[in-house]
Amino acid sequence: MRWREALRPHRAFLVLLAAGAALRALAVLGYRPALWFWADSFAYLSSALDLRPLPSRPSGYSLFLWALSPLHSVTAVVVVQHLLGLGMAVCVYALLRRRTRLPGWGAALAAAPVLLDVHQIQLEHLVMADLLFTALVVAAVTILLWRPRPGGWLVVVALLLLGLATVTRTLGLPLIALALLPALFARRWRTALAGLAAASAVLGGYAVWFHDAHGSYGMGGSSTWLWSRTMTFADCAVMKPPRDLAVLCPSGPRLAAPAYIWDARSPIQRVKKDRERLAGEFASLAIRSQPLDFLATGLHDALWAFEWDRRPYPSPGPQSAYVFPASVKPFTSKVASGGRTAAELTTAYQGASGGTRVAEPFAGWLRAYQEQGFLRGPLLAVVLLAGLAGVLARRWAALLPWTAAMVLLLLPPLIAAFDHRYVVPVVPLACLAAGLALGAPVAPVASTGSSARTAAGGRRRSASANVQADDGGRVVPADRAAKA
Incomplete structure (x- = not known):
């Protein structure tokens, strides 16, 4: 039959797609209704229920939860997120088949980490902003590369998606600049201006919403995170901070960057007024006084992404390996966000408490798979090096996804902290860049x-x-x- 003939070149990808769908089905059946990340998941849920931007982080993911709220189901949210994960793999495969001469099995191999990496699947099952951010970025890059010279409307749509990604995680902001560079280098001024206007409309609209709720224009970034990053290297003898900032100087043994936000011994706990302003000024002074230490610390932490095993604690302090657990603690009466407990928030969203239930044997099968079913750090390094080789060989189509992958890999350890959760969004872009680098480009039709x-x-x-x-x-x- 004709449809069989049409599907024959894509058999390898369809097999992997079915395997990826099966793994996601195990997640949905084994961990009901979702996995929660304390207390960020509940902050996003509270913002979705109140339809009010969070003061400490962008709330694009809260808008996503609000848009799905008519379904009255947290399970429906994670199912949509799993579909977005499968959609990212389709983007990688379809773009490589369109723009390169890679055979079907080669393009399928490039999409395999997105389909089969258990940490990708765990991130999709987590009520957090990272999956939505990654899907928006991958969709934007796919649109920009679908044609060798994308039309104006394609650029506008791609920049609109990157604007939405930025109000989901502020890491999208440098990606907007990267996406505009090809049009600027080609002197396509109108196209670049239209794309910039599309992204600015999203960012401006969000800033107005934020102002309406909090009285200032912004996206909800927190200077405290950058300050905590600088605390791992700051030397006040070199910085010579003024008296009002000296209270934030590190003392005692150095902690992991996130610990400086939550630990009772942290200097930030002694600051009662103007915490955000003082933290921002201290961080700025530390970076200006010790720029090499700032770069060396961030780059050193970024190298943890390339270790063979994903260690839960690559440094002293709280970290998470982001795995499917054998058991999950039930919700407690502790306030989660907005003065409400986790049970109250999830009940308001779906009509019943959303405490995670581990269902066997599905959860056990998934836990057995996760022992080996992920992209090892050295293999990620090989994928990134393949993309770099393509850029050096002037396979220019690989430039955008490769630089975007490097931004997402290096920027979080520089401005916040290393976390395995921040490495997962790098993978689809890195695989796309490697495929575009290794596959001979298809000549455009005259x-x-x-x-x-x-x-x-x-x-x-x-x-x-x-x-x-x-x-x-x-x-x-x-x-x-x-x-x-």
């Missing part, structure tokens, strides 16, 4: 002219006649298509 064109137009028609689409939908020379 356009056919009208019968009134000149001989030059006739030559273009001849060139167009010498290319055909193979059974995978890619454009190849006619003689190669005939052999296939």
Whole structure:
């Protein structure tokens, strides 16, 4: 039948897609209704219920939860997130098949980490902003690279998606600049301006919403996170801070960066007024006084992404390996966010408490798989090096996803802390860059002219006649298509 012939070149990917869907089904069946990250998950849920931006972080994910709230189901939320995860793999595969000569199995291999990495699946099952952010970024990059020279409307849609990604996690802001660079280098001023306007409309609209709730324009970033990062290297003897900032100087043994926010021994706990302002000024002074220490500390922590095993505690202090657990503690009466407990928040969202229930044997099968079913750190390094090799070889299509992957890998350890949760969004972009680097690019089809064109137009028609689409939908020379 015709549909079988059409699917035949994609058999390898379809097998992997089915395996990825099966693993996600185990997550949905084994951990009901979702996994929660204390207390961030409940802060997002509280913001979705009140439809009010959070003061300490962007609330684009809360808008996502609000949009899905008519379903009255946390399970529906994670199912949508799992579908977005599968959609990212489809983007990687489809783009590689369109823009390169990679065979079906090669493009499927590039998409495999997105489909089969258990930590990707765990992130999809977590009520957190990271999955939505990653899906928006991958969709934007796919749109920008779908054609060698994307039209103005494609650029506008892509920048609109990156604007939405930025109000989900502020890491999207440098990606907006990266996405605009190709149009600027090509001197496509109108296209660049239209794309910038689209992203600015999203950011500006969010800033107005934030102002309406909190009295100032912003996106809810917290200077405390950057301050905690600088506390791992700050030397007040070098910085010579003024008296009002000296109270924030580190004392005693150094802690992991996140511990400086929560630990009772942290200097920030002694500050009662103007905490955000003082933390921001201290961090700025530390970076200006010790720029090399700032860079060395962040880059050193980023290297943890390339270790063979994902250690739960790569440094002293709280960390998480982000795995599917054997058991989950029930909700307690502790306030989670907005003056409400976790049970109260989840009940308001779906009509019943959302405490996680571990259901066997599905959860056990998934835990057995996660012992080996993930992309090891050295393999991620190889994938990133393959993308870099393509950039150096002037495979320019690989440049955008590779630079975006490096931004997402390096920026969090520089401005906040290393966390394995921040490494997962790097993988689909890195795999896409590697595929674009290793696969020979497909030559664009020359356009056919009208019968009134000149001989030059006739030559273009001849060139167009010498290319055909193979059974995978890619454009190849006619003689190669005939052999296939």
